[in-house]
Amino acid sequence: MSLWLDMVGTEIRYVQTKNFGRIRIAEAGPKDAPVILFQHGIGGHLEAYCKNLVPLSDQFHVIAFDYVGHAMSTRKAMEYTPPVLAKQVCELMDAMGIDKAHLSGESLGGWVSGFMAINHPERVNKVMLNTGAGVPIVSEKGRADLADLMERSRKAAGKAPDFDAVKHRIEWLIHPDNHHLVTDELVNLRLKYYLMPEGREVTPMVNQMLPRHDEFLLDLERIKQETMLLWTRNNPIHDLECAQAAVKRIANGTLYVMEADGAHWPQYEAPEEFNRVARDFFAGA
DSSP: OOHHHHTBTBEEEEEEOSSSOEEEEEEESOTTSOEEEEEOOTTOOGGGGTTTHHHHTTTSEEEEEOOTTSTTSOOOOSOOOHHHHHHHHHHHHHHHTOSOEEEEEETHHHHHHHHHHHHOGGGEEEEEEESOSSSOOOSHHHHHHHHHHHHHHHHHTTSOOOHHHHHHHHHHHSOGGGGGGOOHHHHHHHHHHHTOTTHHHHHHHHHTTTTTGGGGOOOGGGOOSOEEEEEOTTOSSSOHHHHHHHHTTOTTEEEEEOSSOOSSOHHHHSHHHHHHHHHHHHHOO
16 A cells, blocks of 8 residues: 555644744644654654554544654754754644643654653653664664664765665665565655755764764653653664663653564554554553
8 A cells, every 4th residue: 555545634734943944744633632743763754654643643633744854844954963853843842832742753753752751851741762762772783783774874975875775774674574565655755855955965964863872872760751662573773672671761661562573663564553552552541
């Protein structure tokens, strides 16, 4: 099925923020329902949540968006760090009249969600760190995975991406048994975003968050909100051992390990299980 068919029922539009330009969002659901903000990973885009927005919109006001510097949002020359992106999330909420929201973030999105919970706790209800970054890497495999990703990014720097390179990059996110989900449509969509001229200057700035990972580790003990670490058994970089160590440091934290095979994109690889777990977590008392 086309990802655009998955998103039928969402409204895609732009929201102007005070300091971060125009942010592209996709939203669905009743405006008076509890809000869930879904946040993508580094180099990603809101379509990462195409299989989650509509199914959860019967109970929640769901919003996915492109971070500044990504996809169709403003590509701005600036320093990109998770705390700065947390400020962008606050400005987006301000512009949309949202006082407080649940957060669900994948990879970079989980990293930013953690900084939202720590630096802006009054804006945050519950937090789902979905294969999130920003927690200590505790295994040699995790360190090797990060080095591999940085090397891939280094080699790609300054080069115009092509179809095969983008496909290979997305397959890195996906469990081998799920590579059939890496469709030409998905690859061409991401390739279009990568080829946008304004991204040539900004993308290297965004990618600087990778080598600076340990500079911005989350102070997990300061996360006081009810928090779920949603993980897979095959997540690259931040493997299951990493999540098991991290959850012990969050006072109100729980760990859910996906039953379905998945890697770094469980919301896309196993959407039915992800949506069920997200619904139960965010709707629970």
